[in-house]
Amino acid sequence: MPAAPTDIDAVRRWSRGRPLVTHALEGAAGGYDELGMVAHTVLRYHAHLLTDFERKAIVAFDARWRIALASDPEVMHHQLRIAGVFDTPGLGAVMSKGYEAFCRDIAARVLLEQATALVLNRCPRCDRIVRTPRARQCLWCFHDWH
């Protein structure tokens, strides 16, 4: 079994296509979600701003997700437990709140503590955060500034 991902690249790979990202980008259905978009931007493009604890928690959420999808959940859980994925103190409280709430907490913390390190690409017309740091089209109002 490969080691649990603990490096930044693994966290980045992991954050792709996760529910929060999908939700945050589902403009028409869910409405614009500022904190969701900050979380999306942090997880996908600013993973270096995560604390060690946040990285470990994301790995644990990933492990929980893998267990849920495993053909033999008990074996998968056993392997991940042996790998120490769930050993970080404080993890239980975070995981009981759920992944999405945890991502919002990360976004709020980064905004409070590391706002100057965070590059939020905003639409010049509606001021909402756009999909990627280099995007020149707005998903929300469809403005294009190429």
Ligand SMILES: [Zn+2]
């Ligand atoms: Zn816009």
